[in-house]
Amino acid sequence: xxxxxxxxxxxxxxxxxxxxxxxxxxxxxxxxxxxxxxxxxxxxxxxxxxxxxxxxxxxxxxxxxxxxxxxxxxxxxxxxxxxxxxxxxxxxxxxxxxxxxxxxxxxxxxxxxxxxxxxxxxxxxxxxxxxxxxxxxxxxxxxxxxxxxxxxxxxxxxxxxxxxxxxxxxxxxxxxxxxxxxxxxxxxxxxxxxxxxxxxxxxxxxxxxxxxxxxxxxxxxxxxxxxxxxxxxxxxxxxxxxxxxxxxxxxxxxxxxxxxxxxxxxxxxxxxxxxxxxxxxxxxxxxxxxxxxxxxxxxxxxxxxxxxxxxxxxxxxxxxxxxxxxxxxxxxxxxxxxxxxxxxxxxxxxxxxxxxxxxxxxxxxxxxxxxxxxxxxxxxxxxxxxxxxxxxxxxxxxxxxxxxxxxxxxxxxxxxxxxxxxxxxxxxxxxxxxxxxxxxxxxxxxxxxxxxxxxxxxxxxxxxxxxxxxxxxxxxxxxxxxxxxxxxxxxxxxxxxxxxxxxxxxxxxxxxxxxxxxxxxxxxxxxxxxxxxxxxxxxxxxxxxxxxxxxxxxxxxxxxxxxxxxxxxxxxxxx
Amino acid sequence: xxxxxxxxxxxxxxxxxxxxxxxxxxxxxxxxxxxxxxxxxxxxxxxxxxxxxxxxxxxxxxxxxxxxxxx
Numbered sequence: 177x178x179x180x181x182x183x184x185x186x187x188x189x190x191x192x193x194x195x196x197x198x199x200x201x202x203x204x205x206x207x208x209x210x211x212x213x214x215x216x217x218x219x220x221x222x223x224x225x226x227x228x229x230x231x232x233x234x235x236x237x238x239x240x241x242x243x244x245x246x247x248x249x250x251x252x253x254x255x256x257x258x259x260x261x262x263x264x265x266x267x268x269x270x271x272x273x274x275x276x277x278x279x280x281x282x283x284x285x286x287x288x289x290x291x292x293x294x295x296x297x298x299x300x301x302x303x304x305x306x307x308x309x310x311x312x313x314x315x316x317x318x319x320x321x322x323x324x325x326x327x328x329x330x331x332x333x334x335x336x337x338x339x340x341x342x343x344x345x346x347x348x349x350x351x352x353x354x355x356x357x358x359x360x361x362x363x364x365x366x367x368x369x370x371x372x373x374x375x376x377x378x379x380x381x382x383x384x385x386x387x388x389x390x391x392x393x394x395x396x397x398x399x400x401x402x403x404x405x406x407x408x409x410x411x412x413x414x415x416x417x418x419x420x421x422x423x424x425x426x427x428x429x430x431x432x433x434x435x436x437x438x439x440x441x442x443x444x445x446x447x448x449x450x451x452x453x454x455x456x457x458x459x460x461x462x463x464x465x466x467x468x469x470x471x472x473x474x475x476x477x478x479x480x481x482x483x484x485x486x487x488x489x490x491x492x493x494x495x496x497x498x499x500x501x502x503x504x505x506x507x508x509x510x511x512x513x514x515x516x517x518x519x520x521x522x523x524x525x526x527x528x529x530x531x532x533x534x535x536x537x538x539x540x541x542x543x544x545x546x547x548x549x550x551x552x553x554x555x556x557x558x559x560x561x562x563x564x565x566x567x568x569x570x571x572x573x574x575x576x577x578x579x580x581x582x583x584x585x586x587x588x589x590x591x592x593x594x595x596x597x598x599x600x601x602x603x604x605x606x607x608x609x610x611x612x613x614x615x616x617x618x619x620x621x622x623x624x625x626x627x628x629x630x631x632x633x634x635x636x637x638x639x640x641x642x643x644x645x646x647x648x649x650x651x652x653x654x655x656x657x658x659x660x661x662x663x664x665x666x667x668x669x670x671x672x673x674x675x676x677x678x679x680x681x682x683x684x685x686x687x688x689x690x691x692x693x694x695x696x697x698x699x700x701x702x703x704x705x706x707x708x709x710x711x712x713x714x715x716x717x718x719x720x721x722x723x724x725x726x727x728x729x730x731x732x733x734x735x736x737x738x739x740x741x742x743x744x745x746x747x748x749x750x751x
Numbered sequence: 752x753x754x755x756x757x758x759x760x761x762x763x764x765x766x767x768x769x770x771x772x773x774x775x776x777x778x779x780x781x782x783x784x785x786x787x788x789x790x791x792x793x794x795x796x797x798x799x800x801x802x803x804x805x806x807x808x809x810x811x812x813x814x815x816x817x818x819x820x821x822x
Contacts, residue, residue: 432801432805433804434805436801436802436806437805437806437809437814546779550781550782553781554793561794561797562801565798628778630775633767633770633771633790634790635790636766637764637767637788637789637791637794638791638794639794640760640767640794641764641790641792641794641798642794642795643760644760644795645798645799645802649798649799652802652803653802656814658814659814659815659817659820660809660813661812661813661815668820669820
């Protein structure tokens with residue numbers, strides 16, 4: 177049994193998280209990479225089916241359910257753990273290393289979970305482990321942001337768990353299967369819980385709030401796991417739910433609008449996660465085989481290029497200590513490798529031919545077309561205009577190329593960070609050039625060819641004219657030293673008022689009650705010093721005070737007799 | 752941008768037009784396929800719309816000072 181458990185990829189990584197502290201520091205970073213490599217090997221040697229069942233109360237937990245969908249998601253999660261491990265190779269912070277491994281383990285656990293309890297267990301491991309990657313930044317801002325992040329995820333986990341319990345109570349299946357499209361309370365709760373992790377507005381604000389404040393290396397892992405494992409669960413539970421089509425489109429555009437407004441480079445990227453996940457959510461909603469394939473392929477591509485982009489932004493922050501467009505600019509020549517590799521990520525996300533965004537995003541968009549969602553298709557193309565506009569043009573232009581906006585030194589970027597970016601860029605290009613490498617492993621047989629003249633024409637025209645539009649209006653896109661309020665306003669701004677009503681006022685009331693109770697006790701004890709003084713003032717005013725601590729033998733005997741009586745009565749009752 | 756940048760963009764656009772008018776086959780037709788260079792128009796209008804609408808929304812109720820939450 178114990179040996180069998182070691183074939184669960186999640187267990188390998190979580191075990192790694194426990195072993196890391198025992199490994200000497202100088203080889204710890206290498207060891208970090210060994211665990212996901214082992215998991216990758218195990219993952220591809222497993223047959224399909226539900227491989228391990230463990231009894232748990234009256235249920236049977238399915239810890240390892242393998243099919244093509246879980247295998248492809250598991251693969252990309254493991255790949256990004258390896259790349260992230262290389263990127264963080266120079267980090268000596270044990271806490272960050274263990275939590276990153278446990279976080280990856282959680283994502284893998286969710287991916288291979290066959291039942292709801294296993295899912296929920298790993299879901300919560302992800303939330304807890306990822307929180308540390310924010311706190312490890314050790315700034316006042318990241319402390320607060322991490323606390324908000326964990327509270328929001330506890331709330332989301334609560335929604336999911338309540339949904340699961342109601343689902344089971346209504347006789348629903350314990351196994352993770354497609355849910356019938358009915359808006360019962362249990363389904364709604366599960367959808368909201370999973371939707372929160374997928375960053376579906378208005379439940380998305382945690383993402384843009386926390387990711388820019390996480391550690392440089394932590395954000396790379398975060399950009400990959402939470403939202404994409406949630407997309408995976410959406411595919412499992414909610415394929416073909418119409419509402420997700422419209423929600424997905426709204427998300428895709430929502431992220432684009434906010435990406436215009438924000439100033440922090442990682443916040444721009446974070447809002448583009450919201451936008452990109454929108455394509456996937458819409459794909460799940462369309463629910464055809466082609467759309468599910470597209471969603472899976474796009475999640476795979478997205479993890480590669482988005483982590484590459486986060487690595488590029490992280491390199492900027494590492495080298496300059498600055499993260500705002502209004503403070504950066506004019507140093508592209510000082511980090512040409514980083515700029516070049518970042519641009520590969522930017523070309524990929526924008527859907528340039530021969531990069532991996534082209535072969536996956538077009539699949540989701542085409543699936544919308546084939547399913548006769550024409551407006552949806554046009555709006556998704558519009559969102560992709562926005563993607564190129566921000567990630568491909570605004571961010572690199574104002575970060576590296578435009579005029580220098582403040583004084584800063586450009587430090588060295590560690591070699592391992594560049595190597596990790598190189599790995600990401602390699603895979604972004606590889607899958608773009610040989611889409612079959614990915615298509616062959618998608619859940620359904622693929623009958624789709626991205627490299628048609630139609631798609632070339634489409635992308636060439638869109639990209640050229642987005643560029644022209646950007647160039648003409650670039651002054652408008654310059655960062656401003658402001659922040660953009662989002663739905664996190666609802667739990668951030670009224671925080672003081674909420675604290676006042678629910679903490680300060682009760683606190684003050686209890687304080688007052690305690691003080692008055694003590695004061696009255698003191699008064700009463702004053703009275704009981706000599707009660708006769710109050711009962712019979714004429715009798716007590718003269719003579720000696722009652723000595724409460726000196727008893728006569730008679731009183732002692734009386735008390736002993738009473739106690740003995742209680743004892744006898746007690747024993748009698750017990751008999 | 753230097754002149755040759757604009758020329759390069761123009762060349763790419765002309766190539767796309769040639770492909771569109773002489774070589775492109777449409778597998779899954781949509782209403783917009785009858786509009787010539789539709790994706791160029793959509794790309795450009797989209798860019799303009801995204802920038803102006805977002806900025807307008809930003810000024811309407813989204814922008815705040817950087818210390819908004821600390822104050």
